Amino acid sequence: MDRNQSCHLASSVANRWLGLRLEMIANLLTLFTAITAVFMRDRLTGGTVGLMITFALQITHSLNMLVRVSSDVETNIVSVERIDEY
Secondary structure, eight states, rough: OOOOHHHHHHHHHHHHHHHHHHHHHHHHHHHHHHHHHHHHHTTTTHHHHHHHHHHHHHHHHHHHHHHHHHHHHHHHHHHHHHHHHO
8 A cells, every 4th residue: 555545544533533423413413303392292392393404414414514624725725834834
């Protein structure tokens, strides 16, 4: 395996590790939202519960995209810095 492939492999493994952790946090958030809806079923309507779960799923997707995009931006900035130093 050459150097380029080993760097790409390390990047992919780190990306997958982070993705797994973010998905775990997302699932816990969705579970917490569902448990809250069950305990508050007397005070919440079906539409409100659906909205709560939908927002929980959207937040997790947004968090995942935020982390990935910020990581890509940082990688690109480092590339520009290396070209500037060269």
